[in-house]
């Protein structure tokens with residue numbers, strides 16, 4: 001009988017992390033649903049048409065981003081800003097949501113961060129550490145459904 005109780009406790013301990021993991025995923029999806037609204041509110045940092053594709057970049061603080069997603073800012077997170085980009089066919093205005101997107105950010109101290117921007121609802125985004133004041137160079141390379149590699153660059157100033 002004692003053995004059975006121990007076993008049951010062990011099984012419970014094992015299943016707990018899995019359950020919370022699944023829950024995290026659920027709330028993450030919810031977050032994505034809210035993100036479009038959030039990004040529409042954020043200021044446009046750069047907009048450019050590259051070979052028929054209109055790229056719209058938005059930069060917002062993680063604080064703004066998490067608040068809009070109704071999530072708490074995780075403690076000890078070194079990323080301070082969220083960079084998002086939306087692609088549209090320049091002729092038709094149709095959203096282009098499939099592809100591979102990479103961004104390289106060079107800080108005022110010349111330190112570089114390179115990340116893949118994750119596809120979310122209608123846009124691509126990733127978090128970066130823009131904690132130093134000054135000018136950041138953002139270079140973005142993207143390969144959308146047509147297979148063509150395009151790129152766009154802009155400066156973002158942290159005051």
Ligand SMILES: [Cu+2]
Nearest residue numbers: 035084120125
């Ligand atoms: Cu996003």
